[in-house]
Amino acid sequence: MKRLCIKIVGASGTGLLSTGDILTRALASLGFNLVSDREFPSLIKGGHSVYTLNVSEDSIYSLSRQADIIVALDKEGMEVYKDHLKDGGILLHAYERFGGIKDLIEEFQSRNVNVISVPGRKTLQEIGANHLMVNVLLIAMLWKVLDYDYEYVEAAIKEKFSSKPKLLEIDLIVLKKGWDLADKKLDFSKPKKPSARRFINGNRAITLGAIHAGCRAYYAYPMSPSSSILTYMAELASKTGMLVKQAEDEITAAQLTIGSMYMGARAMTATSGGGFDLMTESLSLVGMIEVPFVCVIAQRPGPATGLPTWTGQGDFHLAKYAGHGEYARLVIGVSNAQDAFDLIQHAFNYAELYQIPVIVLTDKQIAESLWTIEDFQEKAIPIERGLVSGEGLVSSDRYKITNNGVSKRWIPGDGPAYYFANGDEHLEDGSLTEDAEPAKAMIAKRIRKKESLLQAIEEPVIYGEEIADISFLGWGSSLNVMLDVIADFAERGVKVNYLHYRYLFPLKKGKLNNFFTKNKSVHLIEGNYTGQFGQDIEACGHEFAGKLLKWNGRAFFIEDVIEYIDQNLNKNL
Amino acid sequence: MNLPLLNNLSIYEERVRSLQTNNVLTWCSGCGNYGILNAVTHAMALENIGVEDAILCFDVGCNGNASHNIQAYTIHGLHGRVLSLAAGIKIADPTKTIIAFGGDGATFSEGVNHFVHSVRNNFPIVFIFHNNENYGLTTGQPSATTPCGAKMNAAPDGVSTQPINPLQFALSLNPSFVARTYSGNAQHMTATIQKGMQHKGFAFIEVLQACPTYNKETPDEWYAAHVKDIVEHPNYDNRDIWDARRIVEDLNDTFYIGVLYQNTDLPDFLSVQLSREGKLRLVDEVEHVSINNFY
Numbered sequence: 001m002k003r004l005c006i007k008i009v010g011a012s013g014t015g016l017l018s019t020g021d022i023l024t025r026a027l028a029s030l031g032f033n034l035v036s037d038r039e040f041p042s043l044i045k046g047g048h049s050v051y052t053l054n055v056s057e058d059s060i061y062s063l064s065r066q067a068d069i070i071v072a073l074d075k076e077g078m079e080v081y082k083d084h085l086k087d088g089g090i091l092l093h094a095y096e097r098f099g100g101i102k103d104l105i106e107e108f109q110s111r112n113v114n115v116i117s118v119p120g121r122k123t124l125q126e127i128g129a130n131h132l133m134v135n136v137l138l139i140a141m142l143w144k145v146l147d148y149d150y151e152y153v154e155a156a157i158k159e160k161f162s163s164k165p166k167l168l169e170i171d172l173i174v175l176k177k178g179w180d181l182a183d184k185k186l187d188f189s190k191p192k193k194p195s196a197r198r199f200i201n202g203n204r205a206i207t208l209g210a211i212h213a214g215c216r217a218y219y220a221y222p223m224s225p226s227s228s229i230l231t232y233m234a235e236l237a238s239k240t241g242m243l244v245k246q247a248e249d250e251i252t253a254a255q256l257t258i259g260s261m262y263m264g265a266r267a268m269t270a271t272s273g274g275g276f277d278l279m280t281e282s283l284s285l286v287g288m289i290e291v292p293f294v295c296v297i298a299q300r301p302g303p304a305t306g307l308p309t310w311t312g313q314g315d316f317h318l319a320k321y322a323g324h325g326e327y328a329r330l331v332i333g334v335s336n337a338q339d340a341f342d343l344i345q346h347a348f349n350y351a352e353l354y355q356i357p358v359i360v361l362t363d364k365q366i367a368e369s370l371w372t373i374e375d376f377q378e379k380a381i382p383i384e385r386g387l388v389s390g391e392g393l394v395s396s397d398r399y400k401i402t403n404n405g406v407s408k409r410w411i412p413g414d415g416p417a418y419y420f421a422n423g424d425e426h427l428e429d430g431s432l433t434e435d436a437e438p439a440k441a442m443i444a445k446r447i448r449k450k451e452s453l454l455q456a457i458e459e460p461v462i463y464g465e466e467i468a469d470i471s472f473l474g475w476g477s478s479l480n481v482m483l484d485v486i487a488d489f490a491e492r493g494v495k496v497n498y499l500h501y502r503y504l505f506p507l508k509k510g511k512l513n514n515f516f517t518k519n520k521s522v523h524l525i526e527g528n529y530t531g532q533f534g535q536d537i538e539a540c541g542h543e544f545a546g547k548l549l550k551w552n553g554r555a556f557f558i559e560d561v562i563e564y565i566d567q568n569l570n571k572n573l
Numbered sequence: 574m575n576l577p578l579l580n581n582l583s584i585y586e587e588r589v590r591s592l593q594t595n596n597v598l599t600w601c602s603g604c605g606n607y608g609i610l611n612a613v614t615h616a617m618a619l620e621n622i623g624v625e626d627a628i629l630c631f632d633v634g635c636n637g638n639a640s641h642n643i644q645a646y647t648i649h650g651l652h653g654r655v656l657s658l659a660a661g662i663k664i665a666d667p668t669k670t671i672i673a674f675g676g677d678g679a680t681f682s683e684g685v686n687h688f689v690h691s692v693r694n695n696f697p698i699v700f701i702f703h704n705n706e707n708y709g710l711t712t713g714q715p716s717a718t719t720p721c722g723a724k725m726n727a728a729p730d731g732v733s734t735q736p737i738n739p740l741q742f743a744l745s746l747n748p749s750f751v752a753r754t755y756s757g758n759a760q761h762m763t764a765t766i767q768k769g770m771q772h773k774g775f776a777f778i779e780v781l782q783a784c785p786t787y788n789k790e791t792p793d794e795w796y797a798a799h800v801k802d803i804v805e806h807p808n809y810d811n812r813d814i815w816d817a818r819r820i821v822e823d824l825n826d827t828f829y830i831g832v833l834y835q836n837t838d839l840p841d842f843l844s845v846q847l848s849r850e851g852k853l854r855l856v857d858e859v860e861h862v863s864i865n866n867f868y
Binding site: 198200204207208211212213214216217219236237238239240241242243244245247248249251252255256257258259260261262263264265266267281282285289375376378379383385411412413414415416418419420421422423424426430431432 | 596624625626627628633638640641644645646647648649650651654657658659660661662663664665666669686687689690846847848849852854855856858859860861862863864865866867868
């Protein structure tokens with residue numbers, strides 16, 4: 001798989017985000033498949049940030065650590081990210097006090113880096129532009145270095161600044177200037193037939209999936225990296241007619257969601273690990289009163305505030321074990337934009353059909369990375385409510401002890417068969433009881449839903465061939481890197497396969513046993529220290545040949561897995 | 574009271590009976606909760622609110638144990654959280670009357686944030702605040718409304734902190750409806766709850782509640798001797814928040830009861846949701862929504 005990796009580096013607030021945004025638009029309009037993401041510290045201005053873009057004519061899902069091209073918006077960016085540039089790569093910068101970067105440039109040159117520079121301030125001054133427009137200058141130079149058609153980058157600039165005509169006018173002058181100042185330096189062929197591609201991030205995809213599934217209320221308290229779902233929902237509310245409310249805390253967000261779901265609406269909330277901690281008592285209430293509940297946890301590394309703007313998979317155990325008492329639940333792991341759109345719809349269906357909490361795990365990388373996508377297919381996933389009409393029912397139908405644990409659910413007020421949604425242990429109509437036998441039966445009924453749910457959910461999926469030279473098992477965003485790795489190694493003649501779990505708990509075991517029987521070297525890939533999900537696999541009696549774990553807040557780069565395979569491939573054969 | 578109904582007592586009695594259950598009431602003898610539950614039942618009957626028209630939401634505490642003592646759709650949630658739960662219910666179905674019940678522990682300790690924001694949001698729900706000045710169900714620990722110096726379970730030397738004045742607190746939040754009544758007067762309670770049900774917005778009703786087991790200082794008889802109906806106060810304008818704030822300051826001699834403050838101009842939460850204009854029940858809208866224009 002041929003991929004081009006571009007990194008834009010600099011302090012937050014130097015135009016890094018708009019640079020990334022313009023290049024994403026321009027490259028997507030050429031018809032490239034694309035992944036992009038921004039790594040940044042938890043502050044509004046300053047600190048080192050990097051915007052990474054990976055493009056390919058083939059399908060591409062993950063990011064590379066090593067860049068073919070680095071565009072440095074400031075000196076600090078150059079210094080901090082110098083090791084991210086491949087030997088022989090290209091460095092573009094507009095820093096003009098060459099004395100101050102003499103050693104740095106020499107170091108680059110010793111690594112055969114092609115350093116392309118322009119005196120930024122001076123050049124911009126000459127054409128009457130503001131020094132802050134250095135990013136546009138560099139965008140133009142990059143575009144020329146790649147030798148892609150000018151009209152595409154011009155269109156992206158026009159789209160970006162369409163609401164600011166005066167600024168746009170000068171930006172276009174700067175763009176032309178930058179274009180004239182550079183030459184073609186890299187041959188990375190663009191798609192033969194340019195067709196503008198749509199791109200979207202995971203949080204937007206979750207938002208659209210929920211809206212499509214008939215979610216009518218969204219309640220949340222801001223917490224990175226889930227916050228943009230609230231922004232998107234609120235911005236779209238005038239069109240969707242949804243009720244979107246920022247709550248005073250996560251407990252409130254959960255309670256509002258429960259209240260609306262109890263009344264038969266579809267509602268949801270999203271947060272990150274710390275906010276979900278606050279929701280855990282509410283989760284337990286849902287387990288007891290059997291009200292559907294959908295919550296997205298956009299993971300970031302903890303404990304405590306941890307690394308607020310970084311990524312990880314450290315909250316599987318939180319999702320699996322949260323809340324006191326024993327009750328059935330479903331934990332789903334999302335991987336990318338398409339996955340997010342699909343799985344949030346399934347989350348609503350399972351929550352309603354089984355009257356359980358469904359926790360959907362994403363992470364910062366999924367929430368904020370942009371992927372090019374085909375338009376989402378509408379109505380591909382039916383809406384399944386599991387609701388019945390209250391007419392002709394009796395109160396004790398509501399929590400009737402059934403074989404599969406699921407009883408009839410009707411909207412409160414729909415008919416005379418009132419019931420008590422009682423957080424205390426209760427009888428079939430919800431009347432409080434503390435008697436041993438009814439309590440025993442009711443607790444068992446609620447937990448039995450786990451077994452019927454297990455029959456309904458999908459088995460994990462094998463990517464790559466059934467039998468491979470080296471195998472991986474994982475969940476969530478690990479899928480993205482594994483898809484690219486499988487394709488890369490296939491070109492080298494090495495078979496890599498990957499068993500990917502979307503439904504994490506309860507655990508499907510059918511394919512699992514077969515996968516371990518057929519593949520002799522199965523490795524865990526997981527974005528945490530303790531291999532949380534892997535522990536559930538080990539509890540089934542399976543042994544991993546090795547574990548590729550990462551917990552430094554950074555996503556799995558393709559190099560992480562390639563290096564791991566290179567080290568482990570022959571060892572296990 | 575509603576005269577046509579009183580002329581037809583059999584219908585009225587039938588409505589009250591249809592709300593009563595056979596489930597055993599588990600409160601102490603002499604507990605204020607009996608009267609409050611009864612008043613709620615009568616207020617519902619008088620307002621013609623039947624089983625399909627209301628959702629009753631209970632916090633955890635002595636009052637919450639009534640959640641199965643009324644033939645209605647009820648929900649009995651977590652300690653301190655009843656107001657947010659009730660708000661989520663009302664948002665989903667604005668056609669229902671939502672009555673929430675919570676005690677002084679729930680409202681002014683565990684869930685004080687929900688109270689603050691429920692008042693601010695002016696969620697159109699009736700909130701019956703059971704104030705018996707202690708944690709009854711956990712055997713008499715002090716709450717945020719227990720008087721300073723009172724010797725309580727877990728405070729053998731007397732409570733060392735100053736109590737919150739619930740009505741003063743509520744009035745500081747620019748509420749739309751603040752009322753007070755007490756558990757010894759069935760008629761006043763019923764009438765006050767009815768007024769709360771008729772109010773369009775967050776109706777905060779403090780019920781001064783007798784707790785014969787853990788609060789022996791202020792039984793219903795004590796309240797009866799200390800309360801005065803606000804309608805008897807000369808020149809009192811319950812549309813004036815400063816009148817209200819002055820009247821609730823004075824806690825030593827006379828407790829004024831009745832609707833102490835009402836602002837009918839304050840829009841309720843649902844009426845200012847622009848995205849929801851002209852819409853009612855969320856459940857009626859659950860269907861595939863095209864996202865074609867939302868990318």
